[in-house]
Structures are given as structure tokens and as C-alpha cells.
Amino acid sequence: MSAHRPRGVSIMDVARAAGVSRQTVSNAINAPHKLRADTLERVSTLIKEMGYRADQSARSLRSGTRQVIAYLTPETDPANPNALMSGFLEAMVAAAGDAGYRILLVRQGPGQSEAQALEDIIAARTADAFLLSDVLDDDRRVDYLTEAGFPFAVFGRTRPGAPQAWVDVDSVQAMIDMVGLLASHGHRQVAFLGTSAELPWLRHRAAGFRIGKRRFGMVGLEAYVDGPDEVVAVARGLLDRLPRPSALVLDDDWLAPGAYAAAQAEGLTVGVDVAVTGFNDMPYTRLLQPPLTTVRLPLRRIADALVNRLLQTLEDGVPPEAGLLLAGEPVLRPSVPSVR
Amino acid sequence: MSAHRPRGVSIMDVARAAGVSRQTVSNAINAPHKLRADTLERVSTLIKEMGYRADQSARSLRSGTRQVIAYLTPETDPANPNALMSGFLEAMVAAAGDAGYRILLVRQGPGQSEAQALEDIIAARTADAFLLSDVLDDDRRVDYLTEAGFPFAVFGRTRPGAPQAWVDVDSVQAMIDMVGLLASHGHRQVAFLGTSAELPWLRHRAAGFRIGKRRFGMVGLEAYVDGPDEVVAVARGLLDRLPRPSALVLDDDWLAPGAYAAAQAEGLTVGVDVAVTGFNDMPYTRLLQPPLTTVRLPLRRIADALVNRLLQTLEDGVPPEAGLLLAGEPVLRPSVPSVR
DNA sequence: ACACCGTATTTGATCGTTCATATCCGCGCA
């Protein structure tokens, strides 16, 4: 059953080879300033030569820190596939890596409550902190972690009053900016096509649209789709109205292929007769014809901020005072024409 | 600097509460059959009540097994964004989870060689095994891990002769099947549009196309694009030829939006005048208009097989005798019309 | 020469588990 697994180079091996004690080797790594220059030199060389690295488990056991951030992978919604995850995760891996942390993927097991999945990690002291994304207004995971007093950070926002260890995109402002971009290209009749799901970030985008519309003196309707099959029909409905909107603002990139098809069905050319804009800057938006104007999320800056807040929480023992909003950046691509 | 981090419930706490020894509590978890029914019952209840879980670090240190699989995240190619990662990772997290393992994301640090990134994990005994994907024919990571004798498995294939701990999609057969599907819909003039990068999996797809073409008595050319900007032009070039191909076979879904645009520019309607097929079944292919016929990869079965092989390697100490090829499944969607 | 001091290094204890082995206990049998 258990194969013989060889153990590697231990601190004692190095210590013996260098003719010093355990602790000196340990210090060479964790507190080099405590060693005399020549000792440090000698020990460091041996460490490198022998390929020594402190056993992560032993270090964790003694020191109490795991150098691991657990990410609870969100349930993927087949209707609205969250391909964003790859980009966000990548940014998180990089940001955490720079801080000496690694990301551990944790799923909510089948027939397991959110709390149980979290409890598993906490009780087994597998990670130092949690990272959550796609949180709802009233998210039980947030409640649970808060109550347990376990460090965590959120991509998204917690409800006001809850711990402020969150970082989010200022979707409202980003959408206002997007509408402003359309205004600057001469659009006045705009329409909003949204996903009907009641998700916080989608609500913010719709809110931003309304504010922008008012601020830039535009007019236009909103419509919502319940699933992928409705997109074309609902989008056509919007384009059919008179006066015809010259721009279609989507609350998410995933609606774009449907919107393009709707325009075509109406005899309109996207990027010429009608503008289409998205949100998220998914990789494939660049490939669409014409490439889609959309909002790019500053994933790397979000990840950096999340890691900072996490480390801060770990040091202080309490979450930061305030959440952080970062600006999303509208990226102008050919799907938005100028109108006279 | 270091906040006081409280330690949780330990095995001794439970032992004392139950009036038994450490080992009995340990056995209640790891070897329940060794306990008398009533003892087991009593101890188990307390374990649950007190929320006890073995400290992962302590357990790992003593037993030598980490219950962690490290996944070396591939460098993302901005030209051909690998959104597949999210689906594959998700499947891996589930498959590994079922086997009691978790996935740790590891990046190749900046200015760090592949070998160093691997060495870090191996020497610090952070993971029990590695998982690699996107391996090239002559992949240094495979060489390094083989030489180091560290357990690993590969999504993709290693070169013949190398350890056989791999699982891959039978892309050749999948592409043959796809061509067969086109044949069964009456297509005879086909064209192949591929990515010019010399990647093993892309070569297999092209090879499958050629075999299928011959087998089903079809005729047609191949063309390759160097980057996203060329897709439409090259696709139009293929559609321009006489006799005009009735089907455009892509080596990857990412080419689809460009192919659709090319068809439209030629005055052709995809799904009516011309068929387009992809490969990978990326989430957005379902959203395209018309939805794209493509090859679905059995991600969950791939993940299961990878985990199995990994566990087997861990137990036996040597990789399995042979690699494993799994069938990809062509998914018929409206982008493929029947021709008379 | 000796006490003193700060720095460099070593030593002993400990983190929480599992492994390997020892002890305990009840029961059947000579």
C-alpha cells in the first residue's frame, strides 16, 4: 500500500556538512543578519549545493503559518460560464506568489454545505486565509468566516457593516464611463441589454447605465434575458423600436455574439450602423468581428490589492477599515462607430 | 509583526475528553475497524462535537503524504488564450477532491526556470505529485521530473519512451469523426483552417483531418494563420477557391468568430451555405450564431484518469505502463447544414 | 588579570500527528 517514499535533505544534513548547528542553518534562511558574514557564506553555499529547502510541513507545524491561501472555487453556472476565472486566478497566483503564498483550490464537495467546506480547511489548518469571489449580498460564506474569525478577503463586496476585506471593480463608474464613451462618439439613442439574474455586480452595471444615460442626456430602454436562447430575440426587440437605438450596451460580454447576430438579422452592421459594448473583456471579445468594445478589469491590481489586504488582516488580526474600489477601463474597439 | 494566531482543537483535547489515548482518536479516523464499536461511537461523537480535524501539517510531517497535487500553471499565450484552463481545472479539482487530494497552483516565477519552480515544490515537500498540461514533444519539465524521480502525470502526451503517466484526447480520431460527421451531412469539398504554431495537439488535429478526408473520399486544401488578425483574410482565401468548399474545419474554436465573419463577407450564411466546425467546445461556442459544431473534450474523465494514474504512480513508485487516449466527442450544432 | 558586554552560535523544548511497539484485558482450554 504505502510505497517507500524517500525523504529529502533535512536541516540536520546541512548542519552536519557545514559543521554548525540546526539553528544556524535555519537562521541562514530566515534571519541572515544574525550570522557572521563568513558563516553565512559557507552555509548558504552548502544549502544551494545540497538543494536544501525547509520542509513545508515541518515549518508550518512549528511556526503556525502555511503560506497558503485557499480559494473556494465558485460553482460554475452553465448558462453564464465564468471564463473570467482563469484570468483572475492567474493574477491571483502571480500576486500571491510575489508575497510568498500559494493558491490552493478548494471545492465545495458534493452534498457539502459551504460552511463544511470552509470548516474542513480551517480545522485542519490547511490554509492561512480564504479568498472568495462571486459573493452575493447576503453571503453565508462571509458570515461563517466572520463568525469563525478566520482571515479572508473578497473579490466583490460584502454588505455594508460586514468586515471590509474586499476589493471590487467600480462597475457603476465603469459603466458610466462606457456610456460617456458612446456619448463622445455621438450616440444619443442607447439601449441596455442585461442578464436578468439578480447578481450584485450586474445590478451595479445597470445602475451605472442609468446614471450615465441621465448624465450624458441620452435616452433609451432596458431589456433583460433569462437564458442564452433568448438573447437574439430580445436584442432584436430593442433594435426594432423607433427611434432605433444607435448603441446596444450589454451587461456582460457573453451577450455579444447574440447581439451581433441580432444586428445582422435586422440588416444592421455592428461597428457601422450600430454600436455594441460589453463588460469583462473576455479573451474572445478580441476575436469577434468587429472586435468588441468592452470594460477591462484590472485583474492584476485587484489581485495585488486582495493579497495586500489579506496579509494586513493576518498581521493585524482584523480586517482593514474600508473596502477598495478599482476603476475598470473601457477599451475602445471597432464595434463602436461614430455617428454624425 | 506576528499576530497571535490561536491553535485549534488537538488530538489530545479529544483524547482527554473521551478518556482514551491519542492513538485511539487517531484510529477512530484512520483505522476505525481497530476500535470496539462503543469506543468508536463515543470518540466519533466527540470528534464531531468538538469539530476536530487532524492538523494537516502535523499529519503530513509524520506520514510523509501531503494530499496535494501541484499544477504548474501554463504560461498564457495572449494570442491564443487558453480559456480551457478553467474547465480543466474545475474537473481536476473535482476528481482530485474525490480522491482526498487538493490542487495547488504553482507558477513559474519571473526569472525562474521551469526546473527551479519544480525544485522548489519537490525540495520543500509541498506536494505529493505534479500535474502538467500543454506539454511539448520535448518538454524539459517532463525530463526534469523523470530524472528527479518525482511522481507526475501529464494532460497531453510525453514522447514515446518517456514515462507513460499521461492521458490525452485522441485528437486524430476526434478529427476523423468530425470529418465523418461532415461527410454524413453530404459535404465533399472541405477546407482546413489551422493555427500555424507547431504544437503537438494541433498537429494531431491536422493529421486527423487528412486521414478523414482520404477515408471519406473528400477533397480540399489547408491554410494556416499566424495570428488573430489574419483569420478573416485567410478564411476568405479558402472560401474563394473554386470549387468552393462547403465546409470549413477549424483546428480550434478560437478561429470560429473570424471564420463566421469571413463567410459573411463572402455572402455566405454559416449553417446554410457553409459549414464551420471547431475544436475544444469552449463555453462561448454555444453562444455564437449559429452555435458552433465542435469537439467536446471529456474533461471529467480525463481528470479522473489523471488522478487514477497519479495515485497508482504514488503507490507503485513507478508510472503506469501505457498512456491513455480518450475519445473526444463531436457535438452537432446548427453551424453544420446538410447539403443535397 | 578579571569582570563585563554584545554578538554569534548552540541546546533543549515544542508544534500535533502517526508509526512501531508494548501493555492490557477477557476468554477458551488444558
Place this chain on the structure above:
DNA sequence: TGCGCGGATATGAACGATCAAATACGGTGT
């Protein structure tokens, strides 16, 4: 009654590091 046996439970050691405290060392000042 005493012995052996096997299953249930307990004990000692070890995993490999860091923490906390002790000791060795080299130089100064008196």
C-alpha cells in the same frame, strides 16, 4: 488455576523544522 492468545488500547519515539533561552566567544575597560 494458570497459560496462551488475539483484539483493544496505550506508550514512546520520530517526523523536521522554529522558538526561547543558554552558552561560547572576542574584545574593552579598569
